[in-house]
Amino acid sequence: DSGVTQTPKHLITATGQRVTLRCSPRSGDLSVYWYQQSLDQGLQFLIHYYNGEERAKGNILERFSAQQFPDLHSELNLSSLELGDSALYFCASSVVAGPGTDTQYFGPGTRLTVL
Amino acid sequence: AQSVTQLDSQVPVFEEAPVELRCNYSSSVSVYLFWYVQYPNQGLQLLLKYLSGSTLVKGINGFEAEFNKSQTSFHLRKPSVHISDTAEYFCAAARGGATNKLIFGTGTLLAVQP
Numbered sequence: 665d666s667g668v669t670q671t672p673k674h675l676i677t678a679t680g681q682r683v684t685l686r687c688s689p690r691s692g693d694l695s696v697y698w699y700q701q702s703l704d705q706g707l708q709f710l711i712h713y714y715n716g717e718e719r720a721k722g723n724i725l726e727r728f729s730a731q732q733f734p735d736l737h738s739e740l741n742l743s744s745l746e747l748g749d750s751a752l753y754f755c756a757s758s759v760v761a762g763p764g765t766d767t768q769y770f771g772p773g774t775r776l777t778v779l
Numbered sequence: 780a781q782s783v784t785q786l787d788s789q790v791p792v793f794e795e796a797p798v799e800l801r802c803n804y805s806s807s808v809s810v811y812l813f814w815y816v817q818y819p820n821q822g823l824q825l826l827l828k829y830l831s832g833s834t835l836v837k838g839i840n841g842f843e844a845e846f847n848k849s850q851t852s853f854h855l856r857k858p859s860v861h862i863s864d865t866a867e868y869f870c871a872a873a874r875g876g877a878t879n880k881l882i883f884g885t886g887t888l889l890a891v892q893p
Contacts, residue, residue, distance in 0.1 A: 666822065697880060707869060707883035720880055754822060758879065768881060770815070770823040 667691065668757050668771035676777045682743040685774045689736055689757030695719075696738040697758075697768060698730055702751035713738055714760075745778045752776075783872050785884035793892050794862055800855040800887045802844075802870030810872045812853040813881065814844055817867045826868075829853060840864070865891045 667690035677683055689696050698710040700723075709722035713732035724730075727745075732738045742749060752775050756768040784803045792798045804810055811830050815823040827838025834846040844855045853870060870884040 666824070695879075699881075699883075706885050707871075707881075709880040709882065712880055722880060756823075756881075766879070767813075767825055767828060768879070769825070772822040 666769040666771065668755060668769050670753075670755050670771035670774050672774060673772065674775050674777070676779065677745060678779055679745055679747060681745050681778075682741065683745065683776065685740040685742070685753055685755075685776075687738045687740070687755030687757075687771060689738070689755075690769055693757035693759050693769075694736065695758045695760060695766075695768075696732055696736070697756040698724075698738070698740050699754045699756065700751045701754060701773070702748075705751075707754075710740070742776070747778050750776055750778045783870050783882050783884040785870055785887050787887050788885065789888045789890060791890045791892060792860055795859050797858050798856065798860050798864075798889065800868050800870075800889065802853045802855065802884055804851050804853065804870075804872045806851070806872065806874070810874060811879075812844075812846060813871045813873070814838065814842070814853075814855050815869045815871060816840075817869065817886075819866070823869065826855070860889070860891050862891050862893060864889055 669688045671686045694715045696713045701707045710724040711730050712720040716732050730740045752773045754773045755771045758766040758768045813828045814826040827836045829836050829846045837843045867886045869886045871881040873879040
């Protein structure tokens, strides 16, 4: 158990809908990262938040957005869902966002299926 | 652009045999390198990491990796595998700086056969 929790574990929805994925980082971790794992794209970085502020964006679609709240949990919002958004979404947390000396710990993931 | 290459999509090996999973990275600056393992229907678990110092890094479950700057490689090795090592293994690199986003390789499925 990494200490990172993600809810829900599974999510099945229809095209055009909107969903929210939730992540609670390990106690004391200030950074939250979101990754998408799909069969065709592999594991890709989406977005990084540090202590409530966005630090970096990766291959995140404009239909997707995220935020990190004062209690440091984070939510990833996916809207106007398409079939291709079906994937495993991972959240990871780390203590800081410094010069690479901290380790990212991954949650169990949320499996999103868009029908 | 920084990238991570795992040339082998699948590596079949017999139980108790040694194994090496290959990883090459491209970068013009210092990188931080990681190996993660993903068991079926589970999240990613850190096996080991290289940040600086000794180029031979030991991790959990008897795995080790060697950082080779001249060959830009970070291959993962285990002298004797078990059936329970069957999983997907991901090599990843982080650049550091304002963000430590991980760039992952495409993964290697280690299939251990009895």
